[in-house]
Structures are given as C-alpha cells and as structure tokens.
Amino acid sequence: MGTITSPFKDPSHHSLARKLLPYTIYVILPIAVLRLYLYTPSLPQSTDQLPHSTAITISTTSSSSSSPSSLPPFPSSQEVETGEETPCDYTSGNWVQDKLGPLYNGTTCATIKKGQNCITHGRPDLGYLFWRWKPKQCHIPRFEPNTFLQILRNKHIAFVGDSMARNQLESLLCMLATVSPPNLVYTDGEENKFRRWHFSSHNVSVSVYWSPFLVKGIEKSQDGPNYNKLYLDQVNERWAADMGQMDMIVLSVGHWFLHPAVYFEGDSVLGCHYCPGLNHSEIGFYDVLRKAIKTTLKAIIERRVANANGNGVNVIVTTFSPAHFEGEWDKAGACAKTKPYMEGEKQLEGMDAEMRQLEVEEVEAAKANGKKFAGFRLQALDVTKLSLMRPDGHPGPYMNPFPFADRVQERVQNDCVHWCLPGPIDTWNEIMLEVLNKWNNQGR
Template sequence: MGVVRWKSAVKYFPLAIVLMSCVVTALYLINNAASNVVTQENLVIFKESDNTISSCDFFSGKWVYDDVSYPLYKERECTIMEDSFACEKNGRKNLKYQNFRWQPHQCDLPRFNGTALLEKLRNKKLIFVGDSLGRNQWRSLLCLIEPYIPPLARRDGVLHNLYVKEYNVTIRAHWSPYLVESDRDDPKHHKADSKRTIRFQSIEKHGRNWINADVLIFDTFAWWTVPDITLLWGSLDKFDAIYKQVKISVREYEVALNSWSEWLEFQVDRNRTKIFFMSASPFRLGKTYWGTSPSCYNTTKPIFDETYWANGVDRNMMEIVESTIEKLEERGVKVEYMNITQLSGYREDAHPSIYRPFANFALRDITPEKYADCLHWCLPGVPDIWNQILYAYIMKS
C-alpha cells in the first residue's frame, strides 16, 4: 500500500512544481504592477506615463553630502581616466568633494545605469563637441559606463574615441573650442594664450565630423573670455586673408552661434539627431594660467548660498545662447538647453586646483596664484551630475 502511495506522489510531483511556479510568478507580477519602472537584466525602461523630466527642474536644487551612494565610480578603477582630472592621483588628500550628490528641489535624479544607456544608444554615435570642459564631461561619461562594457572595447586617446563593439556604439569627443573654425583647432597642440584668431562665419570644417551623429552635446564659453580676439575673413592658410583685431564682445559670440545654428538647421537630420547645449561651466576671472582666479585653492566645501553667482559667467552670453536656441526651435530644430551653470557654481571645492600634472614641477613648488586650475573639474565629481541629467534626457527621448 505504501508503495502505491509513493508512486502516486511521484506521478503528480511535476504538476505540483508547475503550479507552484505559476503562483510565484503571479505574486511577483502583482507586486510589481504599481511600479512605473521595469527592471529587466539591469536595464531600466521608463514608461510613457513617467513625466519626471517635463514636471521637474533638474537644475534647481542643492548639494547633499552622501558618502554611501557617491562617488558613482572610483578614480583609480577608471582605466579611461585622464591625468588632468585625476586629482587624487595628483596628490589631493581631502576627497570629500567626491561624496556630494545633487538633489533637485522637486524630484530625484534617476540612478545612472550604463547597460540601459548602451542599449538606448545601440547602433548610434554620441559626440561631445567643444572645448576641454566638453572633454571633461566625456571622460566622466566613459568612467560611468566602463563597468558595463567589455574590457577590450576599442578606444583611442588621441582621437578621443570609444567604440563598444557589442552595442555598435561610438562615444566621441571632438575638439572645437569656438565651434567655428579657429587657429586653436588642433586637439593636442593649442596654446591658451590670448592671441587667438577665429573665422566666426565658418563651421563646415568642424561640421563634417558631426553630421552623422545621433546625439550631439555642444559647449563653448571659456575660450571667449579673453579681452581681445582676431577675426579672419578668408582661409587661415591664405596670404590674402583679411584680419581684424577687436575687443571681445557678445557680438562675436552671437555671430559664431548664428553660424552654428544655421549649420544645424540645414545639415542635421532633425528626425534622427538629439541635440544638447551645455550652459557655461562657471569660474571666477583671474590671472592664473587658465584665466581664472585661484579662489578654489584649499577650498574643501561647496557653497550653500543659493544666490551665489560666479563672476566669470556673463549672463548676456547665456541669454544669447537661450535666444539662439529659441529661434532654432521656431525653425523646427529642437535643442535641449542644459543649464548646469548655477549648480556647478556652488562647487569651488571640486576643481583640480594645483592637483593636476605639471611636467617640470614638483607639487610643493607649484604656486596657486599662477597654476591653480579653477576651470576644470576633478573626477569623480561635478561632470558626473551633468551626465546623470543628460542620461535622464536621453533615456526619456
């Protein structure tokens, strides 16, 4: 009799397993039905009902110390790190600047997910276009996604290019400090002195490098803060070109941005390409090698006064950017304006200061008055927040 019962139990055991699996699955689905974010294999998918971006100002908020969730990566673990932004490697001991999280007043930033971003960018090209602050942001993005990519992903430090074969994704930085053509267009050899020449109505030379991009992130501001500049009509390599030295004003900036906007209007596939423009990364004007004040030297805490404004940022120039973008939208070209100026201005503690590589000096011999870099940003740091916001926009698009 016992044998018969045992055989009967064995007979119905597979059916019991199937029924149990169905119950567990049903309970899981019920438990997750209320969530508006679905997580599958580490991939975050934002549903259409998620109106976070349209209803929240990511750029208005405060810095909160958070040594549990931040930094988002370790400087020494990022193999794509650039020495100019590796402040810990260059001798900085106080690393609390890495532990501050940007908290918008009305919402939370989505947690960065490299797998989700790479999946979103599958078969696409993302290009940062601008100066060394654009490269600063590009390096940040590479460090953010590196844990999610195979170790043999193809990279080229000279051409500032990363290619992830598994996703057919290219993430690149294109050096173009004025967006228009200038005599500072060599990505490796460009002096930061004040004797600069620009062709402020010529952009085609640079534009051919961006034309097939799916995501474009532009920035141009810091190189416009010199007292004077030489304008060029004609070619840089032609003897009959016309040169005129002028005091720098917002007018030259406006003409250059008009050249940029006209190129976008007629050359970019507005149904394919997502365009972003980063507002000015702030600094105080001064006489260091970088054209900034050395005010960030020995600064160890953020500024918590929400009315603070860095004096090196010209509001008139920002208004020109905003006006140019508005006119572009009227002509059918959508550009997302990433207004990171105010949130970045609070973080004087997060610049490299003297903690960057100097070939001919020991750290103890570097004078802050001349060499403190209060323009760029340590990594991990503020550009990671820029990229978290960028990530939110890309994932929603």
C-alpha cells in the same frame, strides 16, 4: 562639403560697462585658461605612489540595472517632437550630502585625462566626492549606465567643443565603463584631440572632436600672431564633415572666446577682442559666441536634419561652466574651498550669467526654427548654476601629481576651470540621461 554662409548682424548696442567688463577677467582668466588647456603634466608611473590616506573604496556597480530589452529604441525621424519641456527645473536646487559617492574612482577608470585625476594625484580631502545635486521639485536618479547604452544602442554620440566637452566625455566614459569596457578605436591630432571609443556590448560609438569655437577658427601659435582668428559664418569642417554619421551631438564651448581674437565674416574683419596694436574695433566676445552658436545650430539643421534620409538627430548644448579662481591664478590657494556653496551663498551674475543666457536663447531660437523637421530634438543642458556652486570640485594644485610632496612651494599652478574625475561634472551626465529618457518616452 559646401560652406554655410549667413550675414552677420550688427552686434547689440551694449552699454559701455558691459562691453568693457573688468579687464582683469579679459586678461588674467584667458591667460590662465589657455595655460591650462595647453599644459599636460605627467602621471606617476604606478598607482603605488598613491598614499594610503587617499585610498578609498567606491562602488563600481549602479544602483539598479535595466534590462536592455525593456527599453524602446532611440527615437527615429518619424517620431514627432511634442515640444514639451523637461518636467523638472534642474537649474534650481542645492547640493546635499550623499553617502554613496560616485560610480567609479580615479584609480579604476583608465580614460581620465591626467590633469583631472585628482585622487591619483594625491588630493587629500575626499569630501567633494560625496555630494549630489537635488533640484527643488524633483529627484535626479543615480546614473544608470545600462539605460544610457540601451538608449544609444547602434548609435554614435559625438562631443564637440573645447576641453570642457572632453571633460564631460571622459566622465561619461568612466560611468559607462562600470558595466561595459570602452575600446579606443580611433585617435588623431595633437594631444589626441580627436578620439573615438566603441562599446561592443551595445554597438555604441562615443567620439570627441576638438573645436573650441564650433565655427572655423585658426588658433594662435608660438610662431604666429598672438590672437585667434574666427570665421563666424563658417562651421568648422573638422567635425562638421562627419555630421552625417552622428546620431547625437553634444556641444560645449565658452572659455576660449575669452582669448584675444580677430573676427571675420568671409574675408571682411568684423572686429576683435583684446587686440591692442591692431586697427580693429573692440567688440568683445558675447555677440561673437552668440553668432558661433547660431551658425552651428543652423548648419546642423540645414545639413543634418533637413537631409536626414530617415535618421533623426538629437542635440545637447551644455551651458557655460564657471571657473573659480580666487586671487591670482598661478598661486597656491587659487580654488582651495572644500565644500559646495549653499543656496543663496553665491549668485549667478556677470559674465557667467551672460554666457549662459545667450546660449539658452540661441537654443530656444533654433528649436523654433527646427520644429518643422521630424526627428530633430534640441535641449540646453543648463549646468551653469549648479556648477557655480561647486568651487570644491576642481583639481586645483592636484592637476599635477603630488604638488606638495617635497615641501610647501610658494607658487603652485592651479586648475580652477576643469573638474576632478570623479566629481561634480558627473551630475551633468546624470541630467543628460534624464533628458534622453524624456525623449525616449515621447518616442513611445
């Protein structure tokens, strides 16, 4: 398939302070994130190693079941987007205690990545499981797996991005598995970065595509240069080649843009981020992330929507998920909080706010550009603020099995980027289902 090309506009003239956001963030956090993405701990061979103090019982049945025949099919390209926004502002609210807990647990869901299986890895405090996000003006229903599967009946949903996309995908798989078992039908790539599951009960396919920049990128390696290469005018064909098979696309990136990188448009170098020793201009990563999202959404509209041949496509862009490192990332206590922040206790600001804002802006711009195409629906899944308020939801030292089993260690690696499963990330999929319900009702 051909390459999508688009001229790269000059970056916005940010203030010097904005271009040079504290290099402690630029240097320490990228190293930490990269380390976490590439590290794969081992699991105990048996759940028998789970201590009695961490054994819990969580309901694996949803609160209410919808009859598959009671819902209309997924909207087609003939159904016109009304332009109405989600009636509830899901970004403004508070975390409230919830006695029901999650739909699944870490010992019953087989698709959880090892590093996020906090219960099986011996996390002793389980209070983080019993919170629900409560928007100020509405209520988010408990996730209904049957409803989700019915809306996606005979469809293919693809999660495209970095390990946060994978984290959200695995949360969804666990919740859907409470009513229908997923069958792994395809796996490929290092650490199985390209996988597909099939829910035979509804003929639903769920895939994950590793693409941490969305656009074409060459990741740094031990044998090569110590920086990534990004080609900002070309979408990554490793996932885009399958775009025609996707009925719904969930995009999620962010953290990998903090890593050292050199940026290209075609064969021309545009600049770099944290590349001492190279004769390139430092341009940071904000405008680069913006361009990558712009190129990706433009490619979806031109290659998937304009040539839909009667089949529409629905796109979700999950906004930036903040990390919660406290102090040095590789020491114990890096994210030791056991309760959420309350409203007003933690402000959305700095890098987290900037990353979220540019993603929302690009989504709105692409929605305007795609209005002329029937069957194209696009929404930002704005989870940045509600995720910022959950410092307690990360694996922390329990990215590894029983890190304190022998003795209290001086240095224990922590994961304060990804989310425990089950955990706060389940809320992302609850909100996504609400978006699908809205689209489904518009289709009626």
